[in-house]
Amino acid sequence: MAEHINIAKAAIDDAQKGLRAPFVKKITGLVENKAPLGPNWLYLAQSSAQLGELSLVKQCLKFIGNDQTNVKEVIQKGGLLAQLGLVDDAMITLASIPAEKRDHAWFHFAGVLASQKGQFDEAEKLLDSTLEVAPLSGPTWLAYAKLGKVNMERFKQLQQLENQFAKTDKLNYCQYLYAMAELYDLYDNKAKADSFYDQATAVARSISSPEPYIVEEQQALVEKIITQHGDEFFDKFPESSSTDTPIFIIGQPRTGTTLLSKLLTSHSMIHGGEEQVLCSKALSPVKIGQIFDEKTKAIPMEQHLGLMEHFLSQHKHLLNQKGVASAHLNVDKTLDLINYVGFLSKVYPKACFVFVEREQSDAKWSCYKNFFNVGLGWSYDKNLIDSYFAEFERLKAHWFKHLGDKAISINYEKLVTSPNDELQKLCESLDVSFEDNMLAFYKTSEAVQTASFRQVRNPLNTDSIGQGRF
Structure with a gap:
């Protein structure tokens, strides 16, 4: 038992360092030996997920959550599966x-999953059941409010609980405040809504983040990436021999990337679509900001060639873990893709980079008013939102300067008002024919785990245009 625990600890340390091969070897050995690790299997499953090793995640999870009377353990198991996008599982x-x-x-977790699957009536019933026994659950009220179906009776109940919520922990209280803001918005009391959004973001800022957004650090990273990928990189550095055409959708949060992803993956030849978070995993243990020689202020050629080979191998492996045969016409909309564009353009010479643009006041306001589960530290402060958007635009302008026709710009407002025209142009760039069923994207039964889970269940509309109060 002690030996197995020591191996498990060493494996977790490997995962934190991004060392895939030794990690896989250790975990595979523990699985084959059916090591009696009890609840520690959950930590190994989480570490496997950190590296994108989905098959190992599932193998680790077979050892936990089998006692149907242990509700907490079963929920933890289900939570990890949902985190990996395996909502049905x-x-x-x-x-x-x-x-x-x-x-x-x-009931809370089941309600959240039902909402992600678009089963809103079922979600409402499940969240109602939660509130009957746990009326001071901030996350449940927020999930309930996000359904856009809260009746006035429920709203009054929430209003009456304000003093009690103020005595709960910060995170719980914060989500209560976001729920109140959401409901005042729903009932068209903008002044009250804005007051609660400001209170909610103030509390959110006071909660320490594991990855705080520091303006100077982000500016330095963007500057380093731009310096790395200058004229010499694009003119002289070799490309890989890959003929795949992956589709990278790039945009700030709340700009319509989820919508465009759903439109594209409704095409019979296009797949993927979620935030796959594969680039950092495929490049690991190297980070994008580390591909840099401080003396020459450039990427060493030999290192570039080695990294391309390493990345292609790992990226294919990680896609296979997701059941995807190749990167061809695979859609990825991961938030940090903006940092990898230059490198990806060499790894996948035929890749298509689709940049989604939206009226910035609308996009910034939508970021400010949403409580992001992943904790985007910049989204709780209007000045930091401005800074994040400015750095994103600076990097985007650099990529457009160098990518030529590999870079495509999609305007959100045009997309929802003239979808046929915009999608036909995009399909031409992807060398596929436009299909009418792309416009029926909202009928999908696939789970949607972003803040747009409700909007993308409706046909295209202009309801979100001109709503910014930033």
Whole structure:
């Protein structure tokens, strides 16, 4: 037992350092030996997820959550599956709990999953059940408010709980405030809504973040990436021999990247679509800002060639883990793709980089008013939002300068008002024919795990244009 624990600790340390091969070897050995690690298997599953090793995640999870009376462990197992985008598997895991054992945490999680699947009536019932026994659950009220279906009776109940919520922990109180703001917005009381958004973001700023947004650090990273990928890089550095045409959708949060992704993946030949978060994993243990020689202020040629080979191998492996045969016509909309564009343009010479643009006042306001589960530290402060958007635009302008026809600009406002024209032009660039069913994207039963989960269940509309109060 002690030996197995030591191997598990060493494996977790490998994962934190991004050392895939030794990690996989250690975990595979523990799985084959059916090591008696008990709940520690969850930590190994989480470390496997950190590296994108989905097959290992599933193997580790086989050792936990099998006691149907242990609701907490089953929910933890389902939570990790959902985190990996395996929402159907998470729902099956939750369903294994007998009805008499289901507590408020179970109903909350089941309600969130139902909302991600577009099952809004079911989600409402499940969240209602949570609030009956846990009326001071901030996350549940926020999930409920996000459904856009809260009746006045429920709203009054929430208003009456303000003093009690103020005595709960900061994170819980913060989500309560966001819920109040959301509901005042729903009932068209903009002044009250804005007051609660300001209170909510103030509390959010006071909660320490594991990855705080520091303006100077972000500016330095952008400057380094631009310096790395200058004229010499684009003119002289070789490309790989890959003939795949991956589709990278790039844009700030709340600019319409989820919408465009759903439109594209409704095409019969295009797949993927979620935030795959594969680039950092495929490049690991190297980070994008480290591909740099401080003396020459450039990327060493030999290192570039080695990294391309390493990245292609790992990227293909990680896609296979997701059940994707190749990167060809695979859509990825991961938030940090903007940092990898130059490198990706050499790794995948035929890649298509689709930059989504939206009226900035609308996009910034939408970022400010949304509570992001992943904790985007800049989104709780208007000055930091301005800074984040400015650095994003600076880097985007650099990529457009060098990418030529590999870079495509899609305007959100044009997309929702003239979708046929915009999609036909985009399909031409991708060398596929436009399909009418692309416009039926909202009928999909696939889970949507971004803040746009409700909007993308409706046909294209202009409801979100001109709503910014930034």
